[in-house]
Amino acid sequence: MKDFAYLRASSCDEATTEALEPATRFLGGGTNLLDLMKLGIETPARLLDVNRLDLGVIEELDGGLRIGATVRNSDLAADPRVRRSYPVLSRALLAGASGQLRNMATTAGNLLQRTRCPYFYDTDMACNKRTPGAGCSAIGGFTRYHAILGASDACIATHPSDMAVAMAALEAVVEIEAPGGARRHVHLADFHRLPGDTPHIETCLEPGDLITAVILPAPAGERQIYRKIRDRASYAFALVSVAAVVRMEEGRIATARLAFGGLAHKPWRDAEVEACLEGEPPSDDLFDRAADRLLQRAWGQGENDFKIPLTRRILTAALREATGGMA
């Protein structure tokens, strides 16, 4: 491991200012960052510990919730307000990682975790995320876990988070503090980027930016579903996951918010798919059309082609369940 300096931030202001120094990384739970440092994938010169900032509380805000950036995944999953009003989030969290990891992992850290692409994890393999312009050795290799939507010639990695998928369907907003103290809000669906030809740039964060919270809007009586398909029941990343937040009115779908994990470089939302559902009475035909739209530009690498029919099946199952128990 490369030597690094360890600092503790005592205020958000200090954190954002210090973070402007080159090669500085915030340290939350460390469940991903420290692994990556041991493997020589992340090589920060300075670790800035933000765990002691006052960002560890969940508070009610405008009928919704404001989740501090350092709230642990296990605490968030167990929060009675989350379990009551945002069960999709609680379920997604509990479907991710292991008990030990969830006890350490933070809300902001979960959003910022890196892909589990095995070529990204092997420093002797070319990776455009690690070394921009080096090429992508995953393409043409072992691609069972890779993206079928929104990938590029430069990168076919997926974002591994379960939590972020649920938050995307809940239309969560990321609260970000910039150096100097200015705060801005970014929709979770816009927070992560597609790889394009700059897969090393994964989010909209600018130098020094600190995530301070994630805000969940007030619930509106939606039915919430989270389903994750995985290779084993214990600790495994999603082959495909879906978060469905659906509100019915008089037998019709009033609103449908759908987000998918395991398919893309970010939690995947598709406004067209949601629009085609809204206002319609639920039917398998409708769900099929939604799946057609969702998957019209899906593109597999061979080994991950199965994700296409699997996504169709899991979307249909989730929508049946969310729209009135035709399961």
Add this chain to the structure above:
Amino acid sequence: MTAHLVFDEPDKRNRLDAMAQEVVGRPIDRSEGALKVSGRAVYAAEQATSLWSEKRAECLYGVFVRATVPLGRVASLASGEARAVPGVLEVLQDPRLVRHPAQGMARKSPPQDLSEVTYFGQPLALVVAESFEAAREAARLVRVEYETSAEAELDPAQAPSELPEKKQSAQGDLEAALREAAVSLDASYSTPSMAAAAMEPHAALAWWEGDRVTLCGAYQMVSQNAEELADALGIAPGKVRVLSPFIGGGFGSKLGIAPEAVAAAVAARTLGRPVMVTLARQQEFEIAHRRSETGQRVRLALDADGRLTGIGHEARVSNLAGESFSEPVQQATHFTYRGENRQIRHEVARVNLTCAGSVRAPGEAVGVTIFEMALDELAEKAGLDPLELRLRNIPEEDPETDKPFTSHMLAEALRDGADRFGWSDRRAPGERRQGEWLLGMGMASAVRVNMLHKARVRVTLTGEGARVESSMTDIGTGTYTILTQIVAEMLGLAPDRVRTILGDTDLPEGSGSGGSIGAASNGSAAFLACEEIRRQIAAQMGCPEEELTLKDGRATCGNRTRDLAELVTEPLSAEGHFEPGKALKGVRSSTWGAHFAEVAVNEITGEVRVRRMLGVFAAGRILNEKTARSQCLGGMTFGIGMALMEEMVHDRRFGQVVSRDLANYHIPAHADVPALEVHFLEERDSYGGTLQAKGIGELGICGSGAAVINAIHNACGVRVRDLPATPDKVLEGLCALGR
């Protein structure tokens, strides 16, 4: 005193049954369990740092530089940058370092000369530094250039292959049998490479005193390993001491001396300080032996009465060039089922991938599993209950050699298991459902060849209790406990008065752990030592040994009883030497069992979850019902792994291991393992050494995966022939069936 037995005749005395202490067989807790759960059992990687270590040392740390091509020659190795890292003392390139682990029981060095690269990930040099972190960082900074003259062979299915003469066999006319069969099957299957994936990585701490080296390592067979290490170092075996008191799982990966041990010893010699080398998890996958992938073709001919008339079993496996080990896929096919016409074909492809070696029941784990999957298909074609098909085809004697079986418990295990499991409730595919989940049942036979090995154990009795000593190891299997129980039984002591010391080559040479040989072989040696001590006590008591009763620290002959504390004023010591002889030459010895599984298949996603499993096993005398059960639970769990998730993937372009950590190489963890039930059929196999016991360590994995796969078919009608049955493969089958 030495009690030496060449096992030329079966031992029908069942002497343990006549002993009075009544501790053998009882499910007593592991004798070293408290040490392990309290952190006081010091494992190899902790030897330099643990508070509990006796070997705490100002030691140096070594980390390997990794080959990044699968085949070639090192043209240059530039270590300037690495040497500039603070704390780095040496970048060691030495002709004694080894490329990969030795095969089990090799007793000689594995290939040396790291400048020849034969697989991606091979060690090329050892960076030695004052700290592990510095060594690891520096190892990444070593720049290596290669010369390559030939194309690496990275695809086991396409690579050039050999047909080792001794591994082919045929009798009768299989083709004719297939033509004339009422029902026949010809199906091809595959299993992927698998990793031992022991929890504890390879680790070794070495230091020298004069010309003698001591190595604290993580090894299954320390006496053999000492010879292998001596051979690699070019010194006399007597100059090497290997210590391996606690091992965090071996599964075959710690059978032979491995690169980290040789490197630690060479570096310690070169630098004059103790050196610790630990493989990182990723290196564990790259360097430790893998189980070869297998391609298997099974052909079966069945007559109108449901009797097998022909069995063909072909296997294609792989290994590095020059390695004599090849996954013995058909080991149990030779004798498990009847059939006059038989053909075994065994092909070994030569590849540039991680060296293949013994992993968890080499041979049967994959061979029995696939064969039992094929039988399930045959039963379906024949309209026979899969259980009935097996029962009709159990041979009277070894069908290839006509040798009698030392014991044959397969039918009993099948019937007992079926009763306990509720096999008669099995329905046709698709008939049982809970919501999205389709439920099904599957079964398979369990078979594993049984072997004995020479072993020496010393027992010393004092007035206080007994000490048991051997270089035998306990890799988590329960050896400490069962040797303690055997000696406690024979000498009439409470188990807590017996102390067992293992894993030290300065002690009498045990068999080592591997091939399920440990309990019966070393147990027999301990028994022999105890018989000798009993003779000495009997002499003092003035009675024949057979009439001596030892119980609760007292010796009784006729109407005379004396306390051992009073009787044994000088320590009584004896070494038991057990040596396999002619007894097993004319017979076929095997352990037997039956697996039953119930699974749920999600008809939307293709996910499979095992609901329950039940195994019935017969392995001679069960020495400790608890540790034996744990062995079987572990085997069944790894059967779930083989069936549903384990897959070691090599990149087909570059040859590196892609799934090289425990997040990517999936083994069943808690949520994947339902309630497992294990039952034993107690028997006394007089060919099982002086204890009438056989090996239990590997039986549980043999066939268990097939029960799971067969249950998937019974649940949803999908046959998965290429393991593991991940959701994508089951889904493909569901789609093909229109579900």
